[in-house]
Amino acid sequence: MGPADDPDVILCTFEQVAMGAGWDRATWALWLAPYLAGKVQVTYIALSEEQGWNYDAVKEAVVDWVWLFSEKYHQKFRSARWTGGLQPWPFAQRLMDWVTHWLKPSTQTVWEIVDMLVLEQFLQGLPESIQELFDMTVMQSSYSVSREPFRI
Template sequence: MTAEDDVQAFIESFEVAAEACQWPLEEWVVCLQPLLTGEAQLAAHGLPPGARADDNSVKRAVLDQLGCSSEDQRRRFREANLSAGDRPFAYAQRLTDMARCWLQPEIQSAGGVVEQVVLEQFVHGLPEGTANWVRCHRPTNLDGAVTLAEDHLALYPGSQQQERPEPAPRRRPPPRAGPNPFPRATPPLLP
């Protein structure tokens, strides 16, 4: 792995190679760790000794450290726009790749994908303070998010009301001085 490598693509390529070589799953992490460099290596070595032996824990720590977590992918997906030099096909492909990284349909069932989308919308619809509290705790499912939100609202009942600015009163334009440049047409008199 080099500094220019996309860590997510590197790990996926490693997993494809390990699977093709039919390595036992428990040996993958032992073979992967010496190949990591920089921030990825620091993230793997920063785990407790027991977690360093678990392939999923190492992969999650490395991806989180380098901004490739599911939450980061969701944020990139929601912020993506067609840029000036992009073609619609490339933009659509980029969106598809980001959505797959965020929702992980290869790993999750259809119900799991739906729950991810509902979880995002649930947190988005909460009052700002409660939403920040829930995001900070990174719930992995909707039930966890609901529990966090209910606990926060129980502790801070005033935060349930979203603070919205008071709209400014509507101003009426001042009356025009002088003759009206656009006189009203009077309807014809009917017999």
């Protein structure tokens, strides 16, 4: 599993295979570990021995890393300013690369991307005192902005 992969899909598939094969849940982390690659594998290795044997701890660490990876590109995209160091077209390509890593258009529907963008702008448009009441990660997983009203 690498940064371009959707961890939810891969982990859900893994869990279905593990259950179908009748594997003891206590061994799931050991079965999953050889399929982790790159920085996700480094994240796994950084876990304590106890956490490395715990599938739920491994799953949480993998999902957190993938979210941080995506957020890094989000921040690069939002803070990018052309300074003249690059020609305009390579700068535009860099923006395209960053937004593609951030929004993952190959793994999300248009409406999921729209929801994410509207939610981000919604929060940025609120006064700071109200922004503090919202946890964006919870809101992203709990609400679909374009289809469900918020209640404060």
